[in-house]
Amino acid sequence: MAIMYALKSSDNEIFEVEQKVIEQSETIKKMIEDGAATGEIPLQVSSKTLAKVLEWCKQRQHKTVENENDDNKGKRKKERDEDDDIKEWENKFSDELKADKDVLFDLLLASNYLDLPALLSFLCQLVADMVAGKMPEEIRRMFNIENDFTPEEEKAITAEHGWAFQP
Amino acid sequence: MDLRMDKVDRISALPEGILQHIISFLSFKQAVQTSTLSKIWKQAWLTYPILNVDRTDKDPERRRVILTYLGQTLLKRDMEMISITKLVLKMELTSYEASYIEQSLQYAVRGCKLELQSRVNLPSLRNLSLAQIDASDQVIDYVVSGCPLIEFLRIDDCLELKSLKLFNLDKLKKIKVSFNEKLERVEINASNVHSLSITYTVTPCWINVVLCKNLKQLKLWSLSITDEWLCNEISELLLLEYLDVACCMNLESILISSSRLKTLFIGGCINLVEAKIEAPSLSAFSYQGDMISFSFNALALSEVDLYFYTDDSDAEWLFKFIEALAKFHQFSEVINLKIDSIEHMLVPRALRQTLMPPLSGTKHLNFRNSYACLRFPIMEVVDSLLWISPHLETLSIEIGSRNKIFLQFSYNNPVIYEGETPRCCQSRPISCWQHCMKKIEIEHTKNYIGEVINRYSFVEEEILEMLEKIDAALLI
Numbered sequence: 001m002a003i004m005y006a007l008k009s010s011d012n013e014i015f016e017v018e019q020k021v022i023e024q025s026e027t028i029k030k031m032i033e034d035g036a037a038t039g040e041i042p043l044q045v046s047s048k049t050l051a052k053v054l055e056w057c058k059q060r061q062h063k064t065v066e067n068e069n070d071d072n073k074g075k076r077k078k079e080r081d082e083d084d085d086i087k088e089w090e091n092k093f094s095d096e097l098k099a100d101k102d103v104l105f106d107l108l109l110a111s112n113y114l115d116l117p118a119l120l121s122f123l124c125q126l127v128a129d130m131v132a133g134k135m136p137e138e139i140r141r142m143f144n145i146e147n148d149f150t151p152e153e154e155k156a157i158t159a160e161h162g163w164a165f166q167p
Numbered sequence: 168m169d170l171r172m173d174k175v176d177r178i179s180a181l182p183e184g185i186l187q188h189i190i191s192f193l194s195f196k197q198a199v200q201t202s203t204l205s206k207i208w209k210q211a212w213l214t215y216p217i218l219n220v221d222r223t224d225k226d227p228e229r230r231r232v233i234l235t236y237l238g239q240t241l242l243k244r245d246m247e248m249i250s251i252t253k254l255v256l257k258m259e260l261t262s263y264e265a266s267y268i269e270q271s272l273q274y275a276v277r278g279c280k281l282e283l284q285s286r287v288n289l290p291s292l293r294n295l296s297l298a299q300i301d302a303s304d305q306v307i308d309y310v311v312s313g314c315p316l317i318e319f320l321r322i323d324d325c326l327e328l329k330s331l332k333l334f335n336l337d338k339l340k341k342i343k344v345s346f347n348e349k350l351e352r353v354e355i356n357a358s359n360v361h362s363l364s365i366t367y368t369v370t371p372c373w374i375n376v377v378l379c380k381n382l383k384q385l386k387l388w389s390l391s392i393t394d395e396w397l398c399n400e401i402s403e404l405l406l407l408e409y410l411d412v413a414c415c416m417n418l419e420s421i422l423i424s425s426s427r428l429k430t431l432f433i434g435g436c437i438n439l440v441e442a443k444i445e446a447p448s449l450s451a452f453s454y455q456g457d458m459i460s461f462s463f464n465a466l467a468l469s470e471v472d473l474y475f476y477t478d479d480s481d482a483e484w485l486f487k488f489i490e491a492l493a494k495f496h497q498f499s500e501v502i503n504l505k506i507d508s509i510e511h512m513l514v515p516r517a518l519r520q521t522l523m524p525p526l527s528g529t530k531h532l533n534f535r536n537s538y539a540c541l542r543f544p545i546m547e548v549v550d551s552l553l554w555i556s557p558h559l560e561t562l563s564i565e566i567g568s569r570n571k572i573f574l575q576f577s578y579n580n581p582v583i584y585e586g587e588t589p590r591c592c593q594s595r596p597i598s599c600w601q602h603c604m605k606k607i608e609i610e611h612t613k614n615y616i617g618e619v620i621n622r623y624s625f626v627e628e629e630i631l632e633m634l635e636k637i638d639a640a641l642l643i
Contacts, residue, residue, distance in 0.1 A: 105177040108185060124185065127178070128192030136203050143178040148205050157203050160239075163232040164199040 005032070007054075008040040013047035017054060021061045026115035044113065049106040056119050059089055094126055101143070135165070179207045186211040195220050199236070213243075216252040223257050234264055293338075296321040304330050311336070322347060333357055344368075345388075355379055365390060377403040384409040391417050398422045408448075412436065413455075434474075458487045461494045468498035474505035474535075488512060492555065493525035502526060502556070505535040510542055513551045526556035532563070539567025546634040549574065558603075572637065575608040611637060 003019040007028075023029045031041060043050065097104040104123065111119040131139050140147060149157060178186075190198045190211065195218075202212035220237055224230050237256075244251055258264075292314045297307065298321070307328055311320065317336060321343040322328065330352040331344065339357040344350070345366040353365060356378040363376060366388035374392065376382065382404050387397075392415050401407060401423050408427050412418070413434040421433060424445040433442060434455035441460045444452070449465040453472035458480075473495075475488065488511075495502060506512055514522070526532070534552060541548060545564070552562060562574045610622050 102177070105181065108181060112182065112185060120185070120188065124188040125192045127189045131189070131201065132193060132197055136200060139201070139204060144174055144176040145179055145205050145208070146176060157209070160236075161199050161203050163229070163236060164196045166229070 006040045007050065008042045009047035009050045010044050011047050013050075014040060015047075015050060015054060017057075018061070021054065021057045024057050024060065024116060024118070026117075028114065045110045046106065049103070049110050052103060052107055053110050053114065053116070053119070056093070056122075057116070059086070059093075060118065090122075097123070097126060098130065179205060183211050183214070187215045190215055191217065195222055195233075213247070214249055216250060217254075218251055219253070219255040221255065221257055230258065230264060234258075292316065293318045295319070296323070297325060298323040300325045301327055303327055307331070330354075364388075374400075376400065379404070381406055383407060386411040387413075387415060389414040391415070393417050394420050394422065398424075401425055401428075458484055458491065460487070461491055463494050463498065465498055468495070470501045470503070471495050471499040472503040472505075477507050477511040480511040484511065485514065485518075489514070489522060489525045489555075493523070496526045496528045500528070500530045501533070502529050502531070503533045503535070505537065507537040508542065509536050509548055509551075512555075513543065513547060514554055519554050524554055524557050527558075529556045530560045532556050532559050532561075533565075534563065535565040536567070539569060541566055544635070545572065545638050549634060569613060571612045573610040573612070576604060577606045579603045579605045609637065 004016050005019055005022055005028075007015040007017055007022065009015070019032070023032070028041060028043075045053065097107065104126070108120070108123050108127075110116075111123060130142065134142070139145065147154075186208065190201060193201065198212065198215075198219075202209045218237065218240065220233065222230075222233055224233065241251070293316055295310070295314055295317055296319075297310065300307070302310075302325060304327075307322070307325065311317070311333065315336070316338050318338050319341045320333070320336075320339060322331065322345075323343070324346040326348055328347045329349050331347075331350065331354070332352075333339065333342070333355045334357070336357045337359055339360050341362040342355065342357075342360055343364045343366075344353065345364070345368075347368055349370065350368045350372050351370065353372060353374045353376070355363070355376050358379065359381055360379045361381055362384040363379060363382055364384075364386035365374060366386065368390055371391045374390070374396070376385075377400055383406055385404065385407060388411070394417075397412065397415075397418065398421075401410065402425070404425075406427055407425055409430045410423070410425075410428060411432040412421070413432065413436070415436050416438055418436045419438050419440055421436075421439065421442045421444075423431070423443070426447060428446040428449050430451045431444065431446065431449060432453045432455075433439070434453070436456060439456060439459050441462070442454070443462040445464045447465065448467055450467050451470045451472075452465070452468060454461075455472075455474040455476075457476050457478075473491075475491075477484070492502075492504075532552060532555075534548075548564060549562070552564075553559065556562075558578060559576060562576070564572045564574075566572075608622075
């Protein structure tokens with residue numbers, strides 16, 4: 001019987017989760033170890049975001065459990081298939097986040113707060129992919145970044161960094 | 168989608184660490200681009216400690232621009248004290264190109280993980296310091312072998328370094344290698360090196376420097392070198408003038424035979440029991456540590472510094488101490504003697520009748536008491552020091568770092584006592600100071616700044632009385 005924990009989101013929704021799944025979060029793991037996690041574990045994460053976080057954690061947990069149950073025979077093939085499955089799942093996950101950047105940033109902050117290094121890296125890579133190959137003006141528009149340099153500052157920056165904009 | 172959200176810049180509100188994490192997945196060029204987005208992004212780039220120059224451009228102009236930028240960035244980070252934790256340079260540089268970055272490399276590559284794909288040519292670099300570099304033997308070799316004109320090389324705290332081989336670097340003059348924990352092997356064949364320092368490598372390390380034929384200065388601190396190694400290596404280094412050996416725990420018996428050696432320091436080798444020195448040119452010798460036995464053949468010796476630890480001193484220690492001092496009396500006119508506390512070297516009066524004063528030829532004795540207070544009257548101290556070294560011209564006594572007493576003596580002629588010999592002088596070749604002292608001038612300085620608080624000048628009968636006055640002054 002798997003040990004279950006109850007996580008409480010900032011908007012008071014309860015999520016019942018297996019210990020193995022939530023222990024990927026160093027923050028929660030520490031709370032459990034410190035004995036601070038009797039009953040519900042209150043988290044500063046909205047239910048919408050927490051659901052996404054758990055979706056990610058379960059997917060990864062799923063992967064590790066299956067690997068443990070493998071015999072060596074036919075493992076290669078299985079692994080390859082599995083990798084394809086994960087890729088597909090990740091692509092879908094990424095597409096959703098790209099479409100709703102608000103969720104993306106909530107998730108970034110949550111992964112930072114919950115100390116989920118794999119998710120954090122995944123999301124940073126995702127943002128980097130969105131940025132890569134785009135000119136600053138496009139990036140600003142994509143993320144609503146305000147160009148807060150004065151014209152003089154802008155001139156100095158172009159002089160220093162201009163080379164990076166040449167093809 | 169909520170329209171309001173379109174206007175909010177959420178990405179720039181992320182913690183700087185996350186922005187830098189995002190930057191870490193970008194190419195060097197794109198990473199530089201992000202620094203032009205806004206002030207927040209500029210700041211994130213300015214403090215980002217990793218420079219990963221992944222460009223392998225062929226176009227010379229573009230390469231020049233990138234390298235100039237890298238050079239400026241390294242310099243800027245150094246000025247802002249932002250250490251670079253990782254520097255990756257994938258380009259193979261021509262000698263001309265290297266000149267754009269070599270100066271800044273010198274200063275900025277500190278505490279850095281260095282990854283190089285091939286040899287870096289830094290053809291005019293003269294001074295290279297690699298500190299806290301996380302780099303393999305191979306990478307260090309790439310860097311060093313690409314600097315044919317290098318004169319000064321310093322390698323500190325490179326924890327991955329296991330084997331250091333320096334060959335065919337004819338311009339190399341000075342080498343310092345320290346705190347490289349995993350260093351197992353050092354082999355240097357650089358004929359013009361005149362100064363070499365290998366320090367703080369406590370793991371057993373095989374060292375060979377005998378091919379540095381022009382070596383004049385050698386410093387060996389905290390190494391696992393053996394008696395035999397030291398003896399052989401020194402005998403091969405014919406031009407060696409300066410040797411400093413300290414905290415080498417495996418040394419038990421130091422045997423040094425060197426014709427040119429002028430300065431020798433030995434200190435803190437806790438297992439040392441003897442030092443045999445054959446050095447006809449030696450002029451300055453310094454020893455610090457437990458009492459050991461000395462054997463000297465060093466006729467040119469003019470200044471001796473001795474600091475003996477007194478942790479486990481006893482009656483036997485005192486005999487050894489007197490015996491050790493006696494080894495220096497024929498060589499040195501100036502002796503600097505330091506001891507933690509004077510009580511260990513006060514020679515009991517009964518002993519003075521049977522022993523010979525060890526430093527009868529010494530003219531100037533500078534004594535330092537580490538502790539800030541003397542547990543004995545200054546009279547006793549002067550008396551004891553004047554037994555050790557009768558007929559001194561000057562005696563300086565430093566107590567802690569606060570008090571210094573400088574005494575200048577003149578004696579009645581003849582110094583050799585004739586006629587009726589007082590009992591205290593009977594067993595001696597020369598009379599004891601109390602019976603031939605003509606005049607003493609005393610200067611007592613106090614405080615760190617060296618303010619003279621008292622000057623005394625007096626003759627014969629007043630001596631004891633005056634010394635008592637100084638005792639009183641010391642207590643203030």
